[in-house]
C-alpha cells in the first residue's frame with residue numbers, strides 16, 4: 001500500500017487570498033507528526049485538503065495512493081471544536097457508535113459487531129466503565145477520549161486531530177498525548193498543535209505551516225525555524241518551553 005500522505009506542489013487560496021503556496025509533504029506509515037504554525041497560518045486548511053473537504057487550485061494530493069475523496073475512508077478525524085453539545089442526552093457508547101455509521105449496513109440499527117467494536121474502542125481509550133454514562137457527566141479529557149474512540153471505531157489507518165488539547169489542562173493534555181503515543185504503535189498520527197516545544201517531546205517530525213509548508217525532524221527544529229514560522233511571536237513560543245521536563 002502507498003504511503004499515508006503525499007502532497008506535491010500544492011497551492012490553495014480562499015478567493016484571492018493565498019493560504020498555502022507550493023506545499024510538498026510526505027508522511028510515511030506509523031509516523032507521529034505534528035502540524036504547527038501561527039494562528040491563520042493554514043493548518044486547518046491543510047487538514048481539510050487531506051480530507052478532501054477543500055479542493056486545491058493546483059498540485060496533487062494522494063491519501064494511501066488515492067485521491068482524498070476515496071482515501072479519506074482510511075482517516076479518522078477529530079475536528080477542532082468537536083465538542084458535542086453536552087446537554088444532548090447521549091451516552092459515551094452512543095457517541096462512539098456514530099463512528100460506525102459508515103460501516104454498518106442497516107442504517108439506524110447497529111449490529112452486535114458494531115456494539116462490540118464500540119465497546120472495545122472505549123476500553124482502548126480507558127473508558128470501559130463509562131460506556132453508559134451521559135456525555136455531559138464526563139470531564140473534558142474524557143469527552144476527547146470518547147471522540148478519539150469514535151474516530152477509531154471506523155478502523156482508520158491514519159488519525160488526524162486538530163488541536164485536541166486546546167481546552168484541557170496540562171495533566172490531562174499529557175495523558176492524551178501518552179494515549180496517542182500508544183495508538184501510534186498501530187496508526188499514523190497527525191496532530192495540530194500551537195505548542196512546538198510541548199509536542200516535540202512526543203512526535204518525530206513537525207510540519208511547519210505559515211503559508212509556506214516545511215517538514216523537519218524534531219532534532220533539527222531550532223530558533224531560526226521557529227522565528228521563520230512565528231516571526232514576532234517567537235518569544236511566546238520560547239516561553240512555552242518552560243513546560244519541558246529538561
Ligand SMILES: Nc1ncnc2c1ncn2[C@@H]1O[C@H](COP(=O)(O)OP(=O)(O)OP(=O)(O)O)[C@@H](O)[C@H]1O
Nearest residue numbers: 014017019037038039040041042043044045046209
Ligand atoms: N472559509 C474561509 N474563507 C475565507 N478565508 C478563510 C476561510 N477559512 C479560513 N480562512 C483564512 O485562511 C487562513 C488560514 O486559516 P486556517 O484556519 O487554515 O489557519 P490555522 O493555521 O488553522 O489557524 P488557527 O491556528 O487559528 O486555527 C486564515 O487567514 C483564515 O482567516
